[in-house]
Amino acid sequence: MKKNKNRSECPISSTLDLFGDKWSLLIIRDLIFFNKNTYGDFLKSEEKIATNILASRLKGLEEYGIVEKLEHPDSKAKVLYTLTQKGIDLLPILLEIYFWSEKYFSIPAEIKARIKEARQNKAQFVKSITKELRGRLLNVQK
Amino acid sequence: MKKNKNRSECPISSTLDLFGDKWSLLIIRDLIFFNKNTYGDFLKSEEKIATNILASRLKGLEEYGIVEKLEHPDSKAKVLYTLTQKGIDLLPILLEIYFWSEKYFSIPAEIKARIKEARQNKAQFVKSITKELRGRLLNVQK
């Protein structure tokens, strides 16, 4: 379980205190890019997160105000996880990681295509994804 | 010690495999923004990294080609750590973390000023810091 203490006043350090681990950002990636939004969805991801770690990360992200738990429209047995605006605003960070990766890693073609699209008009790309995610959020809350 | 295996083909995941921990990015921050470049410098940072962790992270970052060890011009007892181009290219990621932090954390005034400067002309800011870091690197290597 995570502690809520900051190691310093430095924003980089404080950010790492929140999600400086190997898993949190993958959950956010799944929420933003792969339309995943249930516990089961996240478990199915390629990286095979352990169930207890997933539960712990989701709890942390919720405490930090990055994700929210909502009632799933399909079933009471399901939980719908969504990004808050604070979470959606992490998109530019993810994009820069993609851009850096593209330069230094070899990357699957389909991802490469999306990165290219994002790079060509970053502001527009961010806006359109933000709109989509917010739309989904409002749609469920109403 | 870190293993060299990637959990998946995803660039976000691969990047987290490299420096998805609470310390690596702080070392990179110190190299980029605070002109730190020796083992002792990094130890003195506010967050108080343990000596064995620092050694392990520096080794990892070197293996990944993000930092380089060079002879220190002042003394053979010292080691000069510098960022490679691959490391310098992480600057935009750090900037986006700063931008996000500015929106959601309260931040020391002097850092806030620098963030503002970076935000006003990001491309120029990146270029100027890159030039400075590369200059330092070439200066020592010659």
Add this chain to the structure above:
DNA sequence: TATTTTTGCTTGCATTTTACAAGTGCAAAT
């Protein structure tokens, strides 16, 4: 020249975090 200090680590060990397997309780489907 001899001694102390600085520098960049390594080592040992206690504590914390993570990984893996199994289990639990509620909801929904059969």
Add this chain to the structure above:
DNA sequence: ATTTGCACTTGTAAAATGCAAGCAAAAATA
């Protein structure tokens, strides 16, 4: 009424981290 699916929790072994101490080479000091 029973089984299946979903979102977790629990137990335990393995790994990573934190802390204190130690160590060798180089530099500074006496």
